[in-house]
Amino acid sequence: MNEDQFSTRRRVLLAGAAVLGAGAAGTARLLTGDQGPPGRSPAPPAAPAAGAQANRAARRPSAYRLQPIAGYGPVHGTPARTLVRHEPFLRMSGRGRSMVLTFDDGPDPRYTPDILRVLRAHDVRAMFFVCGGMAADNKDILRRMSDEGHVVGNHTWSHPLLTRLSRSAIRSQMERTCDVVQEAYGERPGWFRAPYGAWNRAAFQIGADLGMEPLAWTVDTLDWTTPGARTIERRVVRGAAPGVVVLAHDAGGDRSQSVRALREYLPRLLDSGYHITVPRRQPA
Secondary structure, X not given: OOHHHOOOOOOOOOOOEEEEEOHHHOOEEXXXXXXXXXXXXXXXXXXXXXXXXXXXXXXXXXXXXXXXXXOOOOEOOEOOOOOOOOOOOEEEOOOOOEEEEEEEOOOOOOOHHHHHHHHHHOOOOOEEEEOHHHHHHOHHHHHHHHHOOOEEEEOOOOOOXXXXXXXHHHHHHHHHHHHHHHHHHOOOOOEEOOHHHOOOHHHHHHHHHOOOEEOOOOEEOOHHHOOOHHHHHHHHHHHOOOOOXXXXXXXXXXXXXXXXXXXXXXXXXHHOOOEEOOEEEOOO
């Protein structure tokens, strides 16, 4: 991620992604939706399949956006594919105080190995949403992620704003990254995250076509602004709660602060009783 692209603060799309802790079951449910670019009203849902016309007609656009979408399922007994789920698709192992750590934009040989060393020292697994262009040049790091049990997700090839791309360009960005992840990591990614948190309906649909679920975040460290390791640490510790998904970065600029912060907040979270884990996909 090129920091020069950011002239305004990064937004967390709360209406687009909400993770709800499920108490003692240690389950989190992620709801993602179509917000579109800033300054524009969200687009209404695409025309429904014929068998679902009556059902969809009564659903307001806002209600549609808050459905747990991605994944395929039949509508009213027809083989039509939809983007509606009726069960949570994000579940985390462990009971009670479970959290997920995610790192975007890598892998970067300057910082990602340090992050992997910290995680290994504490026997913790995390998620890495990689850019295909970076992954293609650092396949050895992806192989290490696989060996150490981390989850690798798709963060597009070159980190564009998907809401400004054609459907074919979005597919190319995602598909090329899926290919390089499969080659280096050993399997195709099951999760994707839109750059800048800017999803639209096409991104959800194409991601589902490629067998991936969308995953956003609930705590943004804003580490790309290089606010200082202590500030990053404080944001994670203060935001800690059951079901939280933390967003940090291991590439896209100087990420030494992110590494130093991880060394501090990870043992604090563990000492406080948090279980740092990775999500497991549920069948559609």
